[in-house]
Amino acid sequence: MPVFRSSNRASGIARSVKAFLKAKDGSRHDDRTQGYIDKSERRDPPPERIQTAHLRQLPDFVIIGTQRGGTTSLYRYLTQHPDVGSAFRKEVHFLERYYDRGTEWYLAHFPLREESSVVGEASPNYLFHPDVPERARRMLPHARFIALLRNPVDRAYSHYQMKVRRGIEPLSFEEAIASESERLGSSDDHASSTWRDYSYIERGLYADQLERWMSVFPREQFLIIKSEDLYEDPERILHQTLAYLDLPQWTPANLKAYHLSEYTDMDPATRERLGEYFAPHNQRVYTLLGRDLGWEHE
Numbered sequence: 001m002p003v004f005r006s007s008n009r010a011s012g013i014a015r016s017v018k019a020f021l022k023a024k025d026g027s028r029h030d031d032r033t034q035g036y037i038d039k040s041e042r043r044d045p046p047p048e049r050i051q052t053a054h055l056r057q058l059p060d061f062v063i064i065g066t067q068r069g070g071t072t073s074l075y076r077y078l079t080q081h082p083d084v085g086s087a088f089r090k091e092v093h094f095l096e097r098y099y100d101r102g103t104e105w106y107l108a109h110f111p112l113r114e115e116s117s118v119v120g121e122a123s124p125n126y127l128f129h130p131d132v133p134e135r136a137r138r139m140l141p142h143a144r145f146i147a148l149l150r151n152p153v154d155r156a157y158s159h160y161q162m163k164v165r166r167g168i169e170p171l172s173f174e175e176a177i178a179s180e181s182e183r184l185g186s187s188d189d190h191a192s193s194t195w196r197d198y199s200y201i202e203r204g205l206y207a208d209q210l211e212r213w214m215s216v217f218p219r220e221q222f223l224i225i226k227s228e229d230l231y232e233d234p235e236r237i238l239h240q241t242l243a244y245l246d247l248p249q250w251t252p253a254n255l256k257a258y259h260l261s262e263y264t265d266m267d268p269a270t271r272e273r274l275g276e277y278f279a280p281h282n283q284r285v286y287t288l289l290g291r292d293l294g295w296e297h298e
Contacts, residue, residue: 083117
């Protein structure tokens with residue numbers, strides 16, 4: 001599989017953020033990152049599923065992201081629908097992390113043909129990884145893609161808090177942002193644990209990611225959802241998604257939110273400065289979608 005070098009833009013992002021954080025208190029933030037072992041596994045499906053891979057169907061829809069944007073909740077709602085078949089595991093990660101395993105490995109994660117009217121998966125790194133759109137074009141040319149976009153300031157902080165809970169992130173939020181360019185520069189592979197763990201700011205540049213996808217697939221193959229809309233009214237967003245997938249309207253007995261967690265609020269000054277940083281990037285998203293998501297007013 002090819003590798004990717006971190007861009008000058010990525011380094012510039014973190015340098016810009018680091019500059020305003022340094023201006024905040026006049027201090028220099030040291031990178032005290034403690035190395036950790038990547039514990040991700042290949043997670044091969046059982047041999048009997050691989051043996052019957054030729055009898056299985058590729059997904060009709062894929063939730064491609066964003067990480068910490070409500071992908072698990074929406075996927076759980078959809079896969080409770082009587083006409084929807086789920087993947088062997090929610091996050092298959094084939095198109096970004098396990099592409100070298102081949103088509104049969106991917107097929108082994110899905111139901112047998114004719115078992116479900118519609119089949120889907122959700123791997124939130126797909127939106128972010130630069131090589132996934134072209135791989136998806138070759139593998140899933142007719143699939144429909146769902147992207148949930150969360151206010152990038154809140155997304156970054158939620159991402160950070162998740163890594164703290166898992167014992168991966170030893171730095172403060174401000175230190176982690178200031179260290180992002182150095183951390184990402186240590187790896188050339190966007191599927192590596194380094195990029196998965198520490199791309200707090202980079203993942204919030206949605207315009208770049210959407211433009212990559214929309215240069216490969218027509219706009220009508222995408223449903224773009226504001227994550228905050230899902231949190232506020234999950235039934236309405238579920239029904240919108242079912243209509244997009246040409247599925248009968250239906251509501252599960254429970255529309256609980258998944259992967260919720262509590263943590264302290266972000267420092268207001270950090271929130272303000274991040275909001276200022278992301279504002280022009282958000283405007284590019286609004287222009288691309290023809291829709292103001294209103295994050296600057298939240």
